[in-house]
Amino acid sequence: MELTTLKDLRKAAEQTQEDLASTLGVGQDTISRLEKRSDMLLSTLRHYVEGMGGKLELVAQFPNRPPVVIDHLGIENSSNHCR
Numbered sequence: 001m002e003l004t005t006l007k008d009l010r011k012a013a014e015q016t017q018e019d020l021a022s023t024l025g026v027g028q029d030t031i032s033r034l035e036k037r038s039d040m041l042l043s044t045l046r047h048y049v050e051g052m053g054g055k056l057e058l059v060a061q062f063p064n065r066p067p068v069v070i071d072h073l074g075i076e077n078s079s080n081h082c083r
Contacts, residue, residue, distance in 0.1 A: 005035065006034060006035045006045075006048065007035045009049070009052070010031075010035070010052065013052040013053070013054070015052055017031040017032055017035075020048070020051050020052060023051045023052075024047065024048075024051045034048060042056075042058070057069055058070040
C-alpha cells in the first residue's frame with residue numbers, strides 16, 4: 001500500500017484528527033498543521049506514527065548493498081514532540 005501524505009496514513013489507520021490529537025495530548029489544530037507540513041523533525045514524525053499505534057522505521061538503501069535500518073534517530077526524551 002502506498003500512501004503519499006500523513007493524512008492518508010491517518011485515514012488508513014481509521015483515525016480522525018481529533019482521535020490522534022487526544023492520544024497525543026495536543027489540539028486538533030496541531031494535527032492539521034502537521035499534516036500540511038512537507039518537512040519536520042524525525043522525532044515529530046515518530047511521535048505521530050506511534051500515536052496511531054505504529055512504529056516508524058528509517059531505512060537507508062544503497063546500490064549493491066542490503067538496506068540498513070537506522071535505529072534511535074529521532075528519539076527524544078522530551079514529552080513535547082509535536083511542535
